[in-house]
Amino acid sequence: MPTERTSSGDPARTLQLLWRDAPAAPDRRRGPRRGLSIDAVIDAATAIADTEGLDALTMRRVAKDLGVVPMTLYTYVPGKAELLDLMLDAAYARMPRTDTTGRPWRQRVTALAEENKALFARHPWAATVSTARPPLGPGQMAKYEHELSALDGLGLTDVEMDDCLAHLLAFVQASARAAADARAARHDSPMNDQEWWEANAPLLARVLDEKTYPTAVRVGAAAGAAHGSAYDPDHAYAFGLERVLDAFAALIDRGTGG
The missing domain is CATH 1.10.10.60 (Homeodomain-like)
Structure with missing residues (x-):
């Protein structure tokens, strides 16, 4: 499509x-x-x-x-x-914008991620649209100005600020699309994730040889037990956002000599 x-x-x-x-x-x-x-x-x-x-x-x-x-x-x-x-x-233009003045930068950036996550929850179609050439309207520019303010004053160059913001927004958009795919799969199936795995467990046990795929079987079983399915959108978002913030921290520390 x-x-x-x-x-x-x-x-x-x-x-x-x-x-x-x-x-x-x-x-x-x-x-x-x-x-x-x-x-x-x-x-x-x-x-x-x-x-x-x-x-x-x-x-x-x-x-x-x-x-x-x-x-x-x-x-x-x-x-x-x-x-x-x-x-x-x-x-x-209609997105609620959190006032994070005076908060630590990780809280400010997390607020940006949550704002965009909420946008895609309200308008799922927006997560499917490519904005490689963004519509430079008043809503876009107000959003950009607001979001850059969370990264300003951290010792990043202007280009690094834009890079960090673009990376954060791409992560949130990808997470929203993955979450929508997971919801669609659940909606289209008469079984929830746990029921699906239980129903297919006998077949999987026959084809997934622990001796041939020892690491995959061990890790897959552990992840499935932890999340109740092969993929948990909420966990994936929380885990990924922390890694994005960690990467920003390394860049900020390098720029400020921290």
Whole structure:
């Protein structure tokens, strides 16, 4: 399945819409028409994506939910590519931002991770979108400014600050996608993880020879017993975040001579 990407539409038109520096809506003197706004279109599209995923999101579907014909919608947003940028930037703008002033840097960075984890929990589709070319709207820029403040004053160079933030956000996004995959697997199966492993234990015992795979069998059994399954999203997130913070600590200590 192709990955949805930000900034894949008309860049000039997208920036106009993101910063609301766009031409006015069509002249309404031609006849009665239900009043719309860009924000109403964004909200309707986001509601569809939140409940049904991006595959269900089409301009026609958004128009239907808003009670207008598709051509009316196109007078507000040129297409789905631009609409996706608007949706993501709006989600960024509405993110709660934790005031971590005066807290230790590990607590500040952990708060950033939790904020983004919560974003992907509210909008699972956002974790599936590639932002290699980010939509540079007001929501994106406010988010970036807020997040950089957690890394400022730690002895990192500007490039290192950006690198650390990008690494943290990539980790959280990957964790969110893995957690969504695990939820989908549980939803699609009549058995939970423990029941699945118990049902398949006899077959696995026959094919997984302890003499051939001694380390894999030993470690896999220990991990399965500890987590109740082969993969525990919450444990993986907590463990991974600590390792990310440890790596940042090494970089910060090197930069400050600690």
